[in-house]
Amino acid sequence: MNPTITLSFTLNGRPQRVDVSPNRTLLDLLREEIGLTGTKRGCDVGECGACTVLLDGRAVNSCLVLAPQVAGREVVTVEGLAPLGTLAPLQEAFIHHGAVQCGFCTPGMLMSAKDLLDHSARPPEREIREAIAGNLCRCTGYQQIVEAIEDAARRTHEAR
Amino acid sequence: MRPFSYIVAGSVQEAVAALHEHGRDARVLAGGTDLLVEWRHPGARVPRVVVDISRIESLRDISLEGRDVLLGPLTTHAELIRSGVIRSEAAFLASAASTIGSPQIRNRGTLGGNIMNGAACADTVPPLIALGARVTLSSVDGERDCHLSGFYNKPYTTVANPNELLTQVRFPALPRGTKSAFTKLGRRNALSISRLSVAAVVAVDETGVITDARIVPGAAQTVWKRAMEAEKILIGNPPSVALFAEAGRVVSGVLIRETGRRWSTEYKEPVIAALVRRTLEKCFAVND
Numbered sequence: 001m002n003p004t005i006t007l008s009f010t011l012n013g014r015p016q017r018v019d020v021s022p023n024r025t026l027l028d029l030l031r032e033e034i035g036l037t038g039t040k041r042g043c044d045v046g047e048c049g050a051c052t053v054l055l056d057g058r059a060v061n062s063c064l065v066l067a068p069q070v071a072g073r074e075v076v077t078v079e080g081l082a083p084l085g086t087l088a089p090l091q092e093a094f095i096h097h098g099a100v101q102c103g104f105c106t107p108g109m110l111m112s113a114k115d116l117l118d119h120s121a122r123p124p125e126r127e128i129r130e131a132i133a134g135n136l137c138r139c140t141g142y143q144q145i146v147e148a149i150e151d152a153a154r155r156t157h158e159a160r
Numbered sequence: 161m162r163p164f165s166y167i168v169a170g171s172v173q174e175a176v177a178a179l180h181e182h183g184r185d186a187r188v189l190a191g192g193t194d195l196l197v198e199w200r201h202p203g204a205r206v207p208r209v210v211v212d213i214s215r216i217e218s219l220r221d222i223s224l225e226g227r228d229v230l231l232g233p234l235t236t237h238a239e240l241i242r243s244g245v246i247r248s249e250a251a252f253l254a255s256a257a258s259t260i261g262s263p264q265i266r267n268r269g270t271l272g273g274n275i276m277n278g279a280a281c282a283d284t285v286p287p288l289i290a291l292g293a294r295v296t297l298s299s300v301d302g303e304r305d306c307h308l309s310g311f312y313n314k315p316y317t318t319v320a321n322p323n324e325l326l327t328q329v330r331f332p333a334l335p336r337g338t339k340s341a342f343t344k345l346g347r348r349n350a351l352s353i354s355r356l357s358v359a360a361v362v363a364v365d366e367t368g369v370i371t372d373a374r375i376v377p378g379a380a381q382t383v384w385k386r387a388m389e390a391e392k393i394l395i396g397n398p399p400s401v402a403l404f405a406e407a408g409r410v411v412s413g414v415l416i417r418e419t420g421r422r423w424s425t426e427y428k429e430p431v432i433a434a435l436v437r438r439t440l441e442k443c444f445a446v447n448d
Contacts (some may be wrong), residue, residue: 005166022166022210025196045197046265047351058238058267064196065268066189068166069214112263133350134262 009070011036012080026065027051030077038078038107042136049135052108053077059115061134078107081114089159090114093152094145101139109135113149122153161199162206169213172298172327179323180300182209188325190214190234193261193269194277219272219327222246231329233272238263240271240284249333252340252359253287259344260284262351272326275308280315286359286378287342289386291331297324312383338363338372341442343435354379356432358411358439362399370394375407375436380415380428387411390436404440408433 004019011034020029027044030036030053039062042050046061053062054076082088090113093099100106109132116123116131123131128149129142137145169175179186187207189195191214199206213219219232222243229249231240237257240246246254260266260274260283274284275295285308293308297320308329311318320326334340340361346352357378365371373394375387390410397403412433416425 021163023161023163023206025161044200046193046261049262049264052264055267059264060268061193061264064191064193064265066166066192066196066210066212068168069189069192069212071168115263115267131263134264 005068007068007071009072010074012076020067022066022068024067025063026053026055026067026070026075027062029067029070030062030075036077036079040104040107042104042108047136048105049108049112049132050105052111052135054111054115057115057118059112059131059134076111076114078110081110088114089155090117090149090152093148093155097144097148097151099140099144099148105135105137105139109137109145113145113152116149117153117156121157123149125150161196162204164207165209167209167211169211169216171216172218172325175211175213175216175325176299176323178209178211179325182211184322185209186211186322188213188276190270190273191236191268193265194273194279213325224249224333227333228330229333231271233270233275233326233329235271237261237266237269237271237274237284241266250287250291250331250340252342252361253284253291256283256287256342256344256357256359259342259346259352259354259357265351271329275311275329276318276320276326278312278316278318280382281354281357281379283342283344283354283357283378285384286357286376287340288329288331289384290340290359290361290374290376291334293329293331295326296328296330297321298327299324303327309385314382334361335363335372339443341439341445343439343442344378345431345435356380356428356435358432358435360436360439360443362394362440362443364399368398370397370399373407375411375439377411377415377432377436380432381418387414387436389414394440399440399444401437401441404437405433407440408436411436 008017040050042048044063046064051062167178185208189210189212219234221232223230237260240257241254274282342359344357359376361374363372373391390407
């Protein structure tokens with residue numbers, strides 16, 4: 001029972017093959033098997049959003065995805081937002097607006113924001129707040145995060 | 161999480177074959193937003209076999225067949241919210257789905273999971289009961305249809321056998337011009353569990369009289385059912401705030417009669433009444 005299975009999927013744009021026990025979550029797989037620790041483990045029950053990643057382009061809690069369920073699918077983590085050594089417009093906006101304090105919620109916030117901006121070019125503030133409703137931040141009070149996402153949307157829109 | 165055998169079902173046939181073979185030892189996994197939380201509890205009953213149905217594309221459709229809406233159980237809450245068919249034919253089902261969990265949960269959690277998990281706070285169930293939904297259960301022996309209103313014995317307990325798989329949800333689209341609304345009372349806005357909820361449908365004819373009324377409270381009883389006594393009060397009358405308030409008091413009275421008076425009754429009595437009134441008012445609101 002529970003033999004290891006070999007899993008193939010796309011991680012941050014690159015093909016990935018990894019052996020995993022079926023009772024591990026996508027979060028376990030990313031952090032402990034693959035060593036991408038940008039994705040954070042917070043509550044581990046889908047309440048805090050710190051472990052948010054994109055699965056086939058949509059934000060999901062990686063703690064609630066069974067690792068083998070991503071076979072053949074596309075996963076993007078915070079490490080995949082921009083090439084190594086550079087920052088995505090969203091990341092730059094978070095820094096510029098003071099939207100990062102302790103930083104623990106930041107990777108998850110960025111991925112929820114990424115899902116939003118990938119599907120809605122200039123979302124109104126209400127939509128931004130809804131998009132990060134599944135991400136807890138205990139430092140900022142959210143206002144700076146909302147402003148950062150608004151700003152990133154504006155910059156991305158103007159650059160097009 | 162305790163170890164288990166993991167089976168990926170590529171089709172309904174493969175899934176029901178696995179359920180037939182493993183019976184009570186097996187558990188069906190779709191979005192996993194309830195099960196993965198449950199299985200990590202200390203002392204949780206983790207199944208020996210997990211049958212992953214998340215790849216069965218035929219269970220993912222939303223379609224219209226005549227005036228019947230057909231939903232695949234793998235439809236996610238986010239897909240329900242975005243669906244043009246649901247928004248036009250059963251708008252309050254989309255409203256209910258939009259109150260579930262968080263964007264992450266709605267991208268992953270499925271309609272079938274909400275139905276089969278059967279929590280008393282399952283938000284898609286009150287609108288589905290109001291819609292007169294039926295569910296199809298499939299097994300190696302064939303298919304059978306059940307009314308969702310008779311599907312639950314008590315919370316977390318359905319009439320489905322361990323070898324059966326939910327393969328379709330079907331309901332008649334609301335007649336044109338019929339109004340619907342869903343209201344949820346939780347302790348916060350996001351990631352909120354329903355403390356109480358109300359799904360309502362109201363139709364008014366050309367003379368301005370209510371001809372159809374359906375009210376289903378959620379998270380309020382051991383099983384969901386329509387509040388027929390209150391519905392009768394509405395039918396034949398023109399809609400008014402006073403009438404809706406009266407219907408609310410009747411629903412509240414019936415629920416308390418059925419569940420008995422307890423420590424929370426003083427709170428719930430006016431709250432259920434207000435929730436029913438507001439939901440009926442929302443049916444007639446311009447922007448909802």
